[in-house]
Amino acid sequence: MVSDPTSGAAPEPDYRALFAAVPVPLMVLAPDFTIVAVNEPFIKVSLAERADMVGRNVFDVFPDNPDDPQPAGSSKLRASLERVVRTREADTMAVQKYDVRVGDAFTERYWSVINIPLLDAGGALTHILHRSEDVTQFHGAAAREARMESRIEAQSREIEQANRRLRDANEELDVRVVARTEELRKEREYFQSLLMAVPVPVSVMHGPHHRFVLENDAHRAMSQQRDIIGKTYAEAFPDAAAALLPILDRIYATGEPFIADRHLVRFAIRPGGPQEDFIFSMSWHPLFGMDGHVEGIITATQNLTEQLRAEAREHEREARYRSLFESIDEGFCVIEMLYDDEGKPADYRFLETNNAFVENTGLADANGKTVRELAPMHEQHWFDIYGRVASTGEPIRFENEARALGRWYEVYAFRLGNPALHQVGILFKDVAERRRAEDELRNSERRALAAARDAQGERRRLDALLQAAPAGIVVTDADGKVLMTNAAHRRLWGDPGDGRQAVLRKGWWADGSARHGQPLAPHEWITARVLRGEEAPRDTVEIETSDTPPVRRIVLVTGAPIVDEHGAITGAVVTQMDITDRVRAEEALRQDDRRKDEFLAMLAHELRNPLSPIGAAADLLAMGRLDAARVRQTSAVISRQVKHMTGLVDDLLDVSRVTRGLITLESEKLDARRIVAEAVEQVRPLIDARRHQLTVHTPPEPAYVMGDQKRLTQVLANLLNNAAKYTPLDGSIVIAVELDGGYVRTRVTDNGIGMAPEVLARAFELFSQAERTSDRSQGGLGIGLALVKSLVELHGGTVSAHSDGIGAGSTFTLCLPRVAAQAPGRRDVPDTAQADPARVMKVMVVDDNTDAAEMLAMYVEALGHEVAVEYSSAKALALAQAVRPDVCLLDIGLPDMDGYELARRLRADDATASSVLVAVTGYGQEQDRSRTRAAGFDHHFVKPVNTAALAELLRKAAENRA
Structure with missing residues (x-):
């Protein structure tokens, strides 16, 4: 509280002096923002002169920096001042960037600002107290900024409280100073309000004993709310009196102020608390009375302890940063x-x-x-x-x-x-x-890794080669102990599971020598012999594996020593190749070779048999003494024997085509009963000739299968033909067709010679036959059943044979998939009956085989056509120019120019370009037919020529010409 000057109390302080003594930068503005007063701290921080500020508008004195791309200082200050004018309340601004002009340039500054309204007794705004603190040096530190914002907020609250208390004090002061003039009252109110609003701790002491008569809220907060008004300094701060009373006494005695930027005082800041060291900023000034003597002292004191500690920490951090930065x-x-x-x-x-x-x-x-x-x-x-x-x-x-x-x-x-x-x-x-070092290291590592990979790859390749080797390999040490085996060795011997070494296993000599079949002694195994120094041993032995049950294999064994750098034997490598299959294959080849020889002998026999009657018949016809009946009989013999030979050749060709996959089936829906009927019709002459009783059993309903009628008839005829040939005279043959679910089974059973088990096991193999005897002179070539099996499998069926042994007869069962019932299609069979040609054709026959050419020409003439014969290609070209044939029957294997080239030249000649070209050759494969088509042939006949088909071809050609 401020004492009434008219009373006996201490005189009222000089508030103008108080304003000047406050160490905080302060500026007083009129409501129109004209600068009324500034104190020395403000002049110092604003870098301007008092004369350049007082009486001028604050925004003229402190304009924005024109070089700042986004200036906001003046606008934010104006907004704050306008809020104070509008609300009559203090306004605290956050840290603001507001550059200060120095001469013609600007320097960057950051400020902490509080704008405080000063009101008269009636509540009207008279002035605005602008307090600003330069915080530029601490702006970069986020922690200090946070503390500054907290302090500003606290100070704002303190100013607001001080303002309220100041208004209360003004009211009391108005009561006590009614007698003073209005001007003095306003001045006193102005400076008192100014003192109380200052956020810096300020106190006023009166008299030589330094009795407190006034303190603002900031001072009360700093002194921890001590009750000091009316007390002397020694009473208020007894623990600090010893250090500070001499200073107060000196000020009071000399009238000289005491200003200390950083003054150390040790005392208990809290009453009754422990004494500590504190650092204060002190600006203590004397208050002079009317007579010029010191009447009191005004103090502006700030506790800088925390601030200095923070600065010390900041400087320490900065020093550490700089030290780290440079080190x-x-x-x-x-x-x-x-x-x-x-x-x-x-x-x-x-x-x-x-x-x-x-x-x-x-x-x-x-x-x-x-x-x-x-x-x-x-x-x-x-x-x-x-x-x-x-x-x-x-x-x-x-x-x-x-x-x-x-x-x-x-x-x-x-x-x-x-x-x-x-x-x-x-x-x-x-x-x-x-x-560079890393590159070198990487290159070194790369080279090392490459070398390691090469070595590892070489080892893997060696291991892979060892494991992939088809021969068993075993490596032993010098004592014969097994060090390593490969997969082939383990597969060859099996795993005994008892750790036995290979040299202790069972083996017998299998080299065909005198010791063949004798067991090997331990020292006779190649491993033992290699370790004894024997060079390149090689044996053929039979071994018994460790499998359950044991299996015997024939093995070719070789060995080589492992030697060190001194030539000493340190181990052995033994290879063991399973040649069981090879030995068996060699045996099979020998059997096949024997069967081949037998087959060739049978083929020669089968081919010579029909040649004998053909030759005799030819000789009879050459004699010219036969009547017409004898000629027909002789011709019939020749025809039958030629058909027999043709059948043999067709069987051989069929086997070749089947084994190479060249057979093409003309599949259609067929009734198995009809196939049986056609097969019986073909074989009936042989059955009747051998006086066999044939019994046929067929179901009442159709038994449909999908297949080639010609080939299925061939299969069944072959089975019936075998039954007839291998059944003694007056035998019995039964053929039965049965429907078994989704299958049609056809069985051919006879009571003939039967088959031994070993013959039965290979009955369907090529060239397989039982031993021939004199009463089986018309036996075949051993290819019939092999052809039957192949043709049946092409139809998706199976064929099997059964016999109880020699003399017990045989049963062959043909099984084909059954298809849904439907009337089978009938194929048209060409009518080969002879008739007079519609037109006499000119036919040229070319063949280097004179007999074949002449016989073919005679047959064509017998059909009623004109025939010209030539035996070479060159002469045939000249003959064609003269004759201009309608049909050319050309052999392919001609000596001077083959039939393909002859056909191409005939096609290129206008005289024969439209002739019908027919290839007559012994080559009947599909590729042969393709070549004749490519050369320009219209038709392809295989020797011996099917005369009925040739007659039909000439008949149609004659009709086309007509």
């Missing part, structure tokens, strides 16, 4: 990005570098210079990378080459501070040497 061996720099007119990164300026910068770049005195100045050829990708960091704020770690500097760098770049500053911090290190 690290990695280069560090702060750069400012520079852009071209299009806003693209074009250069950067070094703002700060450490000691290691030069060592890692080779660039000296870089601060303040751009990299383009120092290294004009610096690559653009560096500017692009740092430009992205500056614009996005995303740090980056990378390695890249700086060719202009001749170095490789490992870099970590990050944005610093305000994005508008475009500053980037770069921590980097020259890693060129490391990369």
Whole structure:
């Protein structure tokens, strides 16, 4: 409280002096924002003169920085002042950037500001107290900024409370100073309000004993709410009196102020608490009375302890940072990005570098210079990378080459501070040497790995070769102990499971010598002999495997020693090749060779048999003494024997085509009953000749199968033919067709000679026959059943044979898939009955076989046509020019020019271009037919010629000509 000057209390303080003594920057504004007063701290921080400020508008004195791209200081200050005018309440501004003019330039400053309204007794706004504190140096520290915002908020609250208490004090003061003049009252209210509103702790003491008569809220807060009004300094602060009373006494005695920026005082800041060291900023000034003597003292005291501690910590951090910055061996720099007119990164300026910068770049005195100045050829990708960091704020770690500097760098770049500053911090290190070492290390490792891979690959290849080798391989040491075996060896011997060595297993000689079949003694095994020094041993033995049951195999065994660098035998390698299949195959080949010889003997016999009657018949016809009946009989013999020989050749060709997959089936739906009837019809002459009783059993309903009628009839006729041939005279043959679910089974059973088990086992093999006897003189070539089996399998069926043994007869069962019942299609059979030709044709026959040519010509003449015969191709071309034949019957195997070329020339000649060309050849394979078609032939006949088919061809040709 302020004492009434009219009373006997202490005189009222000089508030103008109080305003001047406050160490906090203060400025007083009129409601129109004209500067009314400023104190010395404000002049100091504003960098302006008092005369240039008082009486002028605050925004004229402190304009915005024209170089600031986004100035906001004046606008935010104006908004705060307008709020104070409008609300009559204090307004605290957050830390603001407001640059200060120094001469013609501006310097960047940050401020903490409080604008406080000063009201008269009626509540009208008279002035605005503007308190501003320069916080530029602490702006970069986030922690200090947070503390500053907290302090500003607390001070704002304190000012608001002080304002309320000041209004209360003003009301009391108005009561006590009614007698004073209005001007003095206003002045006293003004300065008292100013004192109480100051956020700096302020107190007023009166008299030589320094009795407190006034303190503001800030002072009360600093003194921990001590009750000091009316007490002397010694009573209020007894633990600090010893240190500070001498200073107060000196001020009171001399009238000289005491100003200490940082003064150490040890006392208990809390009543009754422990004594501690505190540092204060002290601005203590004397208050003079009307007579010029010191009447009291005004104190402005701030506790700087926490602030100084924070500054100390900040300085310590800064020192540590600087020490670290200068001591690290990695280069560090702060750069400012520079852009071209299009806003693209074009250069950067070094703002700060450490000691290691030069060592890692080779660039000296870089601060303040751009990299383009120092290294004009610096690559653009560096500017692009740092430009992205500056614009996005995303740090980056990378390695890249700086060719202009001749170095490789490992870099970590990050944005610093305000994005508008475009500053980037770069921590980097020259890693060129490391990369060279790494490259060399990688190359060395690559070479080592390549060598290791080669060695490992060689080992794997060797292991793979060893394991993939078809022969069993076993490696032993010098004592015969098995060290390694491959898969083929294990498959060959089996696994005994008892650890026995190979040399102890069972074996017998199988070399065909006198010892063949005798068991091998342990010392006779090749492993033992190799270890004794025997060179390149080679044996054929029969072994018994460890399988269950044991299996015997014939093995070819060879061995070689393993020697060290001194030539000593350290082990043995033994190979064992299973030749069981080869031995059996050789035996089978011998059997096949024997059967082949037998087959050739039978083939010669079968071919000679019909040649004998054919030759005799030819001789009879040559005698010319036969009557017509004898001629017909002789011709019939020749025809029968030729058909027999043709059948033999057809069987041989069928077997060849079947085994090579060249048979093409003309599949259609057939009734098995009809197939049986046609087969019986073909074999009936042989059955009747041998006086066999034939019984046929067929079901009442159709038994449909899908197949080739000609081939299925051939199969069944073959089975009936075998039954008839191998059944003695007056035998019995039964053929039965049965429907068995989805199958049609046809059985041919006879009571003939039967088959031994070994013959039955290979009955369907090619060239397989039982032993021939004199009463089986008409036996075949041993290919019939093999052909039957192949044809049946082509139809998706099966055929099997059964016999109870020699003399017990045989049964052959044919099984084919059954198809749904449907009337079978009937194929048209060409009518081969002879008739007079519609037109006499001119036919040219060309064959180098004179007999074949003449007989074919005679047959064609017998059909009523004109025939010209030639035996060579060259003469045939000349003959064709003269005769102009309608049909040419050409052999293929001609000596001077083959039939293919002859056909091409005939086609090219206008005289014979439209002739019907017919190939007559012994070659009947599909590729042979393809060649004749390609050469221009219209038809292909296989020798011996099917005379009925030839007659039909000539008949149709004659009809076409007619």
